Amino acid sequence: MRKFAIYGKGGIGKSTTTANVSAALASIGKKVVQIGCDPKADSTLNLLHGEPVMPVMDYYRQYTEGPDFEHIGREGYGGVFCIETGGPTPGLGCAGRGIIATFDLIDELEVFEKLSPDVVMYDVLGDVVCGGFSAPIRDGYADEIFIVTSGEKMALYAAANIFKAVENFKSRGYAQVKGLILNRRNVDDEYETVKAFADEHGLPIVADIPRSKEIQYYENKGMTVVEGDPELPVSRIYRDLAQRLLEV
Amino acid sequence: MKQAQRVLSTYAVDMFGIASSLYELGGLIVMHDASGCNSTYDTHDEPRSYDTQSMVYISGLNEIDTIQGNDQRLIDDIAEAAEAARPYFIAIGGSPMPNAIGTDFKAIQRLVADRTGLPTLGFRTDGIHSYLPGAGGAYVWLAKQFVKPASKKPELPAKRVNLLGLTPLDFSVVGNATTLKQIVTDAGFTIQSSWSMGDTLEGLSTAADADVNVVVSSTAFYLAQYLRDTYGIPYVVGIPMGEKGTADWLEALRKGDSSYVTGLTGDEEYVKAQYALADLNAWKTEQAYDDTPCDVLVIGEPVYLRSMKAFLEAEMGVEKVRLLCPLSDAPQWLLKDMEVASVEAVIRQECRKARRVIADPIYARLLPDEPDKFISMPHEAYSGRHYHDDMPIFVGPSFTAWMKDKLK
Numbered sequence: 172m173r174k175f176a177i178y179g180k181g182g183i184g185k186s187t188t189t190a191n192v193s194a195a196l197a198s199i200g201k202k203v204v205q206i207g208c209d210p211k212a213d214s215t216l217n218l219l220h221g222e223p224v225m226p227v228m229d230y231y232r233q234y235t236e237g238p239d240f241e242h243i244g245r246e247g248y249g250g251v252f253c254i255e256t257g258g259p260t261p262g263l264g265c266a267g268r269g270i271i272a273t274f275d276l277i278d279e280l281e282v283f284e285k286l287s288p289d290v291v292m293y294d295v296l297g298d299v300v301c302g303g304f305s306a307p308i309r310d311g312y313a314d315e316i317f318i319v320t321s322g323e324k325m326a327l328y329a330a331a332n333i334f335k336a337v338e339n340f341k342s343r344g345y346a347q348v349k350g351l352i353l354n355r356r357n358v359d360d361e362y363e364t365v366k367a368f369a370d371e372h373g374l375p376i377v378a379d380i381p382r383s384k385e386i387q388y389y390e391n392k393g394m395t396v397v398e399g400d401p402e403l404p405v406s407r408i409y410r411d412l413a414q415r416l417l418e419v
Numbered sequence: 420m421k422q423a424q425r426v427l428s429t430y431a432v433d434m435f436g437i438a439s440s441l442y443e444l445g446g447l448i449v450m451h452d453a454s455g456c457n458s459t460y461d462t463h464d465e466p467r468s469y470d471t472q473s474m475v476y477i478s479g480l481n482e483i484d485t486i487q488g489n490d491q492r493l494i495d496d497i498a499e500a501a502e503a504a505r506p507y508f509i510a511i512g513g514s515p516m517p518n519a520i521g522t523d524f525k526a527i528q529r530l531v532a533d534r535t536g537l538p539t540l541g542f543r544t545d546g547i548h549s550y551l552p553g554a555g556g557a558y559v560w561l562a563k564q565f566v567k568p569a570s571k572k573p574e575l576p577a578k579r580v581n582l583l584g585l586t587p588l589d590f591s592v593v594g595n596a597t598t599l600k601q602i603v604t605d606a607g608f609t610i611q612s613s614w615s616m617g618d619t620l621e622g623l624s625t626a627a628d629a630d631v632n633v634v635v636s637s638t639a640f641y642l643a644q645y646l647r648d649t650y651g652i653p654y655v656v657g658i659p660m661g662e663k664g665t666a667d668w669l670e671a672l673r674k675g676d677s678s679y680v681t682g683l684t685g686d687e688e689y690v691k692a693q694y695a696l697a698d699l700n701a702w703k704t705e706q707a708y709d710d711t712p713c714d715v716l717v718i719g720e721p722v723y724l725r726s727m728k729a730f731l732e733a734e735m736g737v738e739k740v741r742l743l744c745p746l747s748d749a750p751q752w753l754l755k756d757m758e759v760a761s762v763e764a765v766i767r768q769e770c771r772k773a774r775r776v777i778a779d780p781i782y783a784r785l786l787p788d789e790p791d792k793f794i795s796m797p798h799e800a801y802s803g804r805h806y807h808d809d810m811p812i813f814v815g816p817s818f819t820a821w822m823k824d825k826l827k
Contacts, residue, residue, distance in 0.1 A: 271521045275697030302488050302521035310525050342533070343526035 172283065174291040175416060176307045176346060178331035181297030184354040187386060187395075188319050188409075189294040193218060194362035194397040195406075195413035197249025201289040204244075204282070205251055206273075208307055209260025211264045214294040218247030221393025226257020227273040237272075239278045248398045258307055266296075267303015274306055290417075297329065299336050308337065308346040315349045315419065317377065320368075322353075322361030327368050334372055345361045349419050350377040352412065357382050377419065378412035381405060426784035427763050430746060431464045431588055431800040433544035433696060434512045436553030436638060438475050439586040441561070442467055444620050447506035448567040449497055451478045451522065452514035452546070464803050473799040474504055490523075491746045494530050501535045507620055508564070510540040510557060518545035530629050538564045548696050549746045550588055550722070550800055554638035555692035559645050565620055566646075569627035573652045576673040577613040577630035581646070583654075584639030586615065588800035589720055593805065595814045599635065602659055602815055606669045614639060631655060631675045633668075637721045640750040656681045656722055657754070660730040661819040667729070680725040687752045689775070695748040696718060708769065710756050716773035718766070718782055719798055720746060721753040727777065734819055735826055743769050775826065780806055792827045 177189045186207070193205045207214025212226040225244045230238040237243075244254035244416075256273040258266035277283070283291065293307035308314050316337060320330040330351065337348050353365050353376050362379065369376050389399030397406045427694070431439070438448050442465065454477050478493050493511075501509060509531055513522055528541025540560045545552050580603055590596050596616045603610055611629040612622050632643045632654040643654035653675035659668035668679070677685025714737045717727045724742040732739040742757035743766065760766055767785040770776050776783075776793045779801045783793040796813065797806035811821050 265519065268519060268521055272697075275694075279694040279697055282442070302523065305523075306521065309523055310529070340526075342530060343523065344529050 172288060172291065173417065174315070174346075176293040176295055176313035176316045177319060177352075178295050178299070178316055178333045178354075179297060180326045183297070183319050183321060183326050183329075184380075185297070185319045186294050187217070187351055187390070188354060188380065188412075189387075189395045190212060190217045191395045191406075191409040192413045192416065193251045193290075193292050194248050195410040196290050196417075197251050198397065198401065199413070200408065202286065202294060203249070203251045203286045203290045204286060205253055205292045205294065205295050206277075206302070206307075207253075207255040207294040208270050208273075209256070209294070210261070210269070211311040212255040212257040215247060215251075215255060217390055217393060217395045218251050219245065219393070224253050224255055227276060228257035228259060231272075232259075232394050237276045238344070240282065240285060243276065243280060243282060248394065252282075252288070253264045254282075254384050265301075265303065266378035267301040267306070270303045273314065286307070288291045297413040299333060299355055305336070305340065305345070308340070310344040311347045315345050315416075317352050318348060318364060319352045319354050321356040322358045322364040323356055326356075327365070330368065330416045331372075333409050334374075348372075348374060350375045352377060353379045355380060355382045375419075378408060380408055380412075387397075424763055425767070426781075428801055431550040431803075432546050433548045433550060433553030434514060434546055435464050435588065435800075436550030436555070436586075437510055437512045437540075437542060437544065437557045439465060439550065439588050440490055440557045440615050440638060441510055442473055442475070442552040442586075443471065443538050443618070444508075444561070444613060444623070444640065445506055446474065446503055446510055447497070447504055448473075448475045449478055449481055449493075449500075449509065449511045450476070450514060451493060451511060451517050453480045453516060454471040462798060466586070466587050466589060466799065466804060466807070474506055476500060480514075480516060485520060488520060488522070488532075490527055494527065494534060498534045498544065499530050501537060506537065508538040508540070508703050509535065510542070510560075512542045512553065514546035518543070519545070526820075533720055540564075543693065544696060548698070548748045551637050551749050552692040552695035554584075554588070555641040555750070556696070558639055558642040558781065559692060561614075561623060562626065562642055562645055562649075565624045566626050567624050571628055573630045573650070573675075574677050575630065575653075578607075578609060578671060579629045580608045580632075581611050581626050581629040581632045581652070582613045583632050583634050583642050584636035584722070585613055586636070586638065588730055589636040589638070589723065589798070590616070590814070591799045591810050592662070593807070594811045594812045598661070598812055598814045602665055602669070603672075608672065613643065627652070632720060633657070633672055636723070637746075637753050639689070639751045640722075640753060641692045644687070647685070648689055653677060653685055655679050656683070656725070657729070658723060658726040658813070659815060660726050660813060661734045661822070662816040663733050664726065664730045664818075665816050667733075680729045681753065682755075683752060690750060690752070690785040695750070698748060708760075709741070710772070712772050713739040714774050715739075716741045716743060716769055716776045716778075718743045718745065718778035719796070720744070720800070721749045721757065724757060725753070730818070735822060737826075741769070758796065780809070
């Protein structure tokens with residue numbers, strides 16, 4: 172079982188990338204679990220044709236106890252099993268602790284043992300603001316981290332911060348950063364800028380995803396572009412990325 | 420306010436369970452918490468602290484380290500203490516604040532082990548759950564860390580016995596542990612190891628050579644399941660209570676009969692202690708139970724409850740015995756067929772339905788107008804040292820006479 176965590180600046184396209192990679196992996200016959208680790212709970216929306224799964228924290232709020240296996244997640248496109256941690260009411264509680272509580276429940280319900288996935292994708296909130304948001308890369312969870320970035324200054328700044336935080340955690344046995352995913356915003360010299368950053372940190376760029384209106388088009392239809400039109404060039408790029416992740 | 424305890428107490432928490440189960444084994448036990456003094460954890464629920472040296476410490480967690488998630492001071496302090504005390508191992512557990520900020524005890528375990536070179540347990544207790552999963556997790560860790568490969572296969576009828584789950588939290592230090600061991604050896608068995616009163620780490624390391632495990636409190640049910648899965652040793656659950664109860668218990672040991680007082684097959688799926696600790700709803704709120712009256716209601720820890728029921732029915736002629744366990748994070752296999760409630764109003768209602776109630780004396784506060792209804796059985800994990808002098812020896816044949824007198 173391969174376990175990847177996808178990090179990056181807020182709004183950079185982590186959920187889009189993660190959902191498309193999950194869909195691409197599913198299309199080549201892999202069993203995938205995607206876990207959205209963000210209080211917004213929108214990671215898996217495009218795998219579920221816009222019908223969201225109830226986030227685990229919402230379930231706790233509504234029923235005062237955690238969901239069972241039948242209710243912790245739901246299968247979406249290609250059989251991708253979708254789980255959303257969700258979080259407390261905005262402005263209250265502790266979202267990071269909610270992620271840890273969800274992971275505890277996933278362990279207790281033996282979700283991975285029951286589903287035997289080939290790949291688990293953790294789609295994590297943009298900024299590692301507290302201990303809870305580092306939970307996906309702790310020992311026993313994701314093994315490999317990929318950071319989504321564009322050539323924009325703030326995206327690279329966030330990527331540098333994530334890289335630095337993960338380096339600090341090395342002695343703790345946490346997952347390590349294995350590469351960058353360039354999600355283009357069409358800024359000047361974008362590839363060169365990101366390549367320079369990648370070289371500086373000793374990381375490969377594992378995908379170069381162009382800005383594409385087709386992604387938005389299919390998201391408006393509640394699906395990934397990989398599902399919507401697998402023959403599009405951008406869909407092929409996501410499939411190549413999925414393959415590359417398996418090979419890294 | 421349903422969960423507010425107005426007259427009742429709370430059970431010793433998860434971290435107490437770790438401290439109690441490891442107390443005599445030469446390890447450095449660190450509670451990651453704000454208190455500067457370990458008496459609240461140690462003295463009140465640890466009667467051995469009066470006459471046995473311990474290595475139980477509190478980290479002295481402060482506000483700024485909590486805000487910043489600074490684990491380094493904890494690690495440095497542990498390394499310094501380990502250098503001075505030279506323990507055999509280190510065990511670290513948490514309290515509510517580290518739990519709230521998601522402290523990674525697994526990472527701390529790794530860092531401390533790397534730094535000190537000592538076997539280290541980092542266990543994510545939260546100071547909210549009961550001593551049962553705390554001690555349970557510590558026992559399994561001990562077994563994984565120190566038990567040596569078996570030199571022989573378990574045989575029946577059993578001769579070598581591991582006593583599992585023996586701590587003052589459930590047996591105090593009034594003679595129950597000594598009586599238990601005496602019963603076992605007088606019946607011709609050899610005590611292979613005692614988890615964990617009156618034994619050493621070296622003694623426990625030979626546990627794989629036993630023919631049978633006897634689980635005398637549910638703190639050790641996880642350990643028994645682990646030893647079954649790893650070494651094929653069958654387990655028996657129960658405490659020998661009364662004359663017939665003692666004879667039946669010894670017979671169950673000889674046969675390795677897992678169904679004794681539990682109805683279990685012995686093949687039940689292994690459930691990890693940390694799952695109980697991860698349960699966010701450890702305090703059950705509302706339950707609707709059988710509304711008919713009963714002769715005797717017994718309140719307490721599940722292994723004790725099951726043993727008491729068998730004893731009351733077989734020797735005291737009590738027809739309708741009802742069991743109530745306030746520890747909902749006990750191993751779920753042991754909670755079958757008993758009521759689980761920790762809310763005062765529910766427990767009060769259950770007490771009202773019963774003609775007599777056998778429980779820690781604190782429960783008598785629920786019905787102050789009916790003091791004669793209650794038979795006092797102080798439970799160290801519940802009322803600490805408060806009722807030490809009233810604690811009976813409930814292990815062994817002599818309990819028959821004691822209970823006959825109380826039930827008059």
